[in-house]
Amino acid sequence: MRELELLSHIYRSNPKLPPGVTIPPGDDMGAVSIGGVSVLVTVDQLADGVHFDIAYTSIEKIGRKAITRNLSDVAAMAARPVGAVAAACLPRGFGEANAKALFDAMHATANSYDCPLIGGDISVWDQKLILTVTVFAESDGVEPVLRSGATVGDTVYVTGQLGGSLTTIENPMGYTHHLDFTPRIGLARVLASNTDTRPHAMIDLSDGLGLDLTRVCEQSGVCARINTGQLPISPAAGIAARTSGRPAWQHAMSDGEDYELCFTASASLPRQIDGVSITPIGTIIEQQAGPRVLIKLPDGTRVDTADLGWEHTG
Amino acid sequence: MRELELLSHIYRSNPKLPPGVTIPPGDDMGAVSIGGVSVLVTVDQLADGVHFDIAYTSIEKIGRKAITRNLSDVAAMAARPVGAVAAACLPRGFGEANAKALFDAMHATANSYDCPLIGGDISVWDQKLILTVTVFAESDGVEPVLRSGATVGDTVYVTGQLGGSLTTIENPMGYTHHLDFTPRIGLARVLASNTDTRPHAMIDLSDGLGLDLTRVCEQSGVCARINTGQLPISPAAGIAARTSGRPAWQHAMSDGEDYELCFTASASLPRQIDGVSITPIGTIIEQQAGPRVLIKLPDGTRVDTADLGWEHTG
Known part of the structure; x- marks a missing residue:
């Protein structure tokens, strides 16, 4: 199953997006207008066994990547990150020390890009580790670059x-x-x-x-x-x-x-x-x-x- | 492991939140100022075996709850939802029809609250279904109600x-x-x-x-x-x-x-x-x-x- 196909499905099934949606689904980030300001948003998951293997990866690098994956989407729009929220589903027995190390790494990475973590959701389950980070961004004077503008001769x-x-x-x-x-x-x-x-x-x-x-x-x-x-x-x-x-x-x-x-x-x-x-x-x-x-x-x-x-x- | 303890950890370890953070972590939603407008954000996960049991729950109700859980946080701030992004990690073999039904339900629920889905991330793995939804909101003339204002005699x-x-x-x-x-x-x-x-x-x-x-x-x-x-x-x-x-x-x-x-x-x-x-x-x-x-x-x-x-x- 291809991400694109499902995202296309979301997009197709929403033909009457409200006028507040300034960048519809299907680009590196979507955007809505809030109080007259266009706010760009992206979400990415980082799952053990899919995007990293916890047996071979330090907690610090996992936390770092959870943030930087999203920031790469921000880069693709030429936007400026302003904040993030992080959700984690931790495997039972993961341990509080590991959880703190994980959030410390996310936190330090996010701060280093002036993109503070302002909220989160943490659960524990009997499955593998998964992190989901949402980053929001602003254009801050640079019009976002979309996927749709490539021109013959470029x-x-x-x-x-x-x-x-x-x-x-x-x-x-x-x-x-x-x-x-x-x-x-x-x-x-x-x-x-x-x-x-x-x-x-x-x-x-x-x-x-x-x-x-x-x-x-x-x-x-x-x-x-x-x-x-x-x-x-x-x-x-x-x-x-x-x-x-x-x-x-x-x-x-x-x-x-x-x-x-x-x-x-x-x-x-x-x-x-x-x-x-x-x-x-x-x-x-x-x-x-x-x-x-x-x-x-x-x-x-x-x-x-x-x-x-x-x-x-x- | 208590969510609050970890969220407190995030909060404590970020003593120098930038001035753009108008509602710090620890409330039902956090907020940052973007272009002078305060944008409220919340994230919630919905995991099979933790927040629902897929054996007893229809795909439609799972999709609905993934959105409404977040909207309940929006209500707790007395805010107005403006948009959402959804991430899903689907169990291998979940099937495209189920995936579409899931996103249709999220989509219909979000639209009914004027909170369009503007992006997503979909992965497939050998673990259970997990959905993570981020909703952002605006105050739209109603100052957010925080957790911290309870007064003796209330x-x-x-x-x-x-x-x-x-x-x-x-x-x-x-x-x-x-x-x-x-x-x-x-x-x-x-x-x-x-x-x-x-x-x-x-x-x-x-x-x-x-x-x-x-x-x-x-x-x-x-x-x-x-x-x-x-x-x-x-x-x-x-x-x-x-x-x-x-x-x-x-x-x-x-x-x-x-x-x-x-x-x-x-x-x-x-x-x-x-x-x-x-x-x-x-x-x-x-x-x-x-x-x-x-x-x-x-x-x-x-x-x-x-x-x-x-x-x-x-």
């Missing part, structure tokens, strides 16, 4: 390096970027606040570049052509490739939890901001039948992406 | 009837108020918007009157004396009493999930608003050593509440 960019982010049970000592990443809030606001550099569309990479860029293309009514030779492939993707036997570029295109930004812009952008690389990886093209995201190898060969796991073509 | 009131709300595995055909209750938003706003009737302190009854009133007393620096003869005991509490062998008033004082309001006011209030009863049950008294909530039987006997399950005396 260049497609990504920040940082891609692939091999996820620690897996098969690779317990492996790649920890999914725990240690830095939400690209500052970079996004710098780009979006300047008319010369403002992205037309933006998303954060949580489910893999192929799938997330597909979402941007769907919502913008366009397609994208990516040149794998331009992808900023992380060293971790190279390691993953040796294990999987698949080329490293496939890990960069398909692996989830990069928490980098992917955006499109007509401008020629700086190659880095504050030490974070910005890499052009392809071009937005006219909508056409078939997959939304087309792949070309450096030698010009086109790749059939049907089996690369980015469902939802067409 | 009368303690509750709405509706208390006790026996929870369906249990032992009583699968039992009491369904915890699924069917109506958040008292309209009543709260009527009371709070009129200076003659405005509550000094208010809370929604989720963990049982004894414990929830203890919270109001702690945050207000007072105690409360309750006369059990005045309690509006629900018929379901009477049924529960026959099973448990405990008096019905104990169920009215201790059972969770009433989702009625408890508040204090100096005024003499109407006995009902829009068909919802408002019952005086006791008085706010000076702070003293021992339990925060003192119980007197109709014959004047004082009850030792130490074993009634309202932890956190002192």
